[in-house]
Amino acid sequence: MQPQTMPDLQQSRDHRRIPIRKVGVKNISYPIVVQDKRHTLQHTVARVDMYVDLPHQFKGTHMSRFVEILNRHREQIALDRLEEILQEMRQRLGAATAHLRVEFPYFIDKAAPVSKARSLMEYPCAFDASLAGDHLDFVLEVKVPVTSLCPCSKELSRFGAHNQRSIMTVKVRYRDFLWIEDLVELMEQCGSSPLYALLKRADEKQVTEQAYLNPRFVEDMVREAYLRLAALEQVTWFSVEAENFESIHNHSAYAAVELDRRDDRQTAGTVQP
Numbered sequence: 001m002q003p004q005t006m007p008d009l010q011q012s013r014d015h016r017r018i019p020i021r022k023v024g025v026k027n028i029s030y031p032i033v034v035q036d037k038r039h040t041l042q043h044t045v046a047r048v049d050m051y052v053d054l055p056h057q058f059k060g061t062h063m064s065r066f067v068e069i070l071n072r073h074r075e076q077i078a079l080d081r082l083e084e085i086l087q088e089m090r091q092r093l094g095a096a097t098a099h100l101r102v103e104f105p106y107f108i109d110k111a112a113p114v115s116k117a118r119s120l121m122e123y124p125c126a127f128d129a130s131l132a133g134d135h136l137d138f139v140l141e142v143k144v145p146v147t148s149l150c151p152c153s154k155e156l157s158r159f160g161a162h163n164q165r166s167i168m169t170v171k172v173r174y175r176d177f178l179w180i181e182d183l184v185e186l187m188e189q190c191g192s193s194p195l196y197a198l199l200k201r202a203d204e205k206q207v208t209e210q211a212y213l214n215p216r217f218v219e220d221m222v223r224e225a226y227l228r229l230a231a232l233e234q235v236t237w238f239s240v241e242a243e244n245f246e247s248i249h250n251h252s253a254y255a256a257v258e259l260d261r262r263d264d265r266q267t268a269g270t271v272q273p
Contacts, residue, residue: 016056017056018056019053019054020053022051023051023053024049024052025049025050025063025066025067028050029045029048030046030048030077031043031044031045032078033076033078034106035179037180037181042106042107044106045105046102046103048100049099049101050069050070052093052098053095061093062093069092073085082102082127082138083131087131098131100128100130103126105123105125106123106125106142107121107123108120108121108180114202115200115202115203117203119196121196121197123144123184124143125140125142137173140172140173140183141171142180144167144188145166145195146165146166146192147163147191147211148163148164148165148216148244149193149212149214150163153248154215160212165245166242167245168221168241169241170238170239171238171240172238173235173236173237174232174234174235187240189228190228191216193214194207218242222240236260237259239257240256240257241254242255242256
């Protein structure tokens with residue numbers, strides 16, 4: 001008895017003539033391997049989004065094929081395999097463009113400044129890659145928590161100054177390899193003090209006094225990041241956002257800068273230099 005042919009509704013005609021820029025699957029939990037500056041490789045678990053474009057004449061895409069492709073690259077979801085995965089997505093799904101976003105926690109072993117007690121700090125990261133024609137576009141994203149101490153509060157107050165935890169989000173395009181650890185260290189230099197998972201009393205004294213001696217507005221933080229990233233020749237584009245979760249307000253303070261050297265355009269904040 002011949003098996004019954006199953007209808008393929010996704011490939012049926014759609015007459016609304018509306019192409020879709022991105023269609024696919026989102027938020028798949030999956031193990032990946034990331035290059036680690038100190039330990040060579042770091043195994044972590046990512047949230048993966050996979051999309052392709054859909055021409056106007058097709059009703060839908062084959063969602064199961066995204067997962068099949070991901071499973072084919074089991075234990076090989078790494079930075080050097082992204083283009084291969086994107087190529088396979090385009091081929092299997094008959095698409096012109098493919099997009100892949102991989103969000104994952106990355107851990108760095110840090111020593112406290114005085115006691116040297118070691119602990120793991122988590123930094124949310126993402127690989128954002130797309131393939132159109134022969135052009136592979138890749139953006140590395142890292143979120144770095146820091147302490148910021150308000151210069152105005154320090155100037156006005158007789159007793160101390162208010163401070164808060166801040167998140168600096170850096171996104172970069174680059175020509176040569178760039179370590180996540182180096183980006184984290186660069187961003188930490190832009191706040192009033194780095195953060196640590198473990199601090200003894202001597203360490204707490206040190207980071208508190210360091211922040212007090214190094215007050216930073218949110219504007220200072222992104223400008224410092226701009227100068228440091230612009231000095232890296234391999235970086236062709238970057239954006240930096242800083243958000244201060246204010247301790248004396250019910251809102252956040254925010255600033256952002258961007259630099260694009262891919263075609264000699266430059267943008268810093270909203271004011272052209």
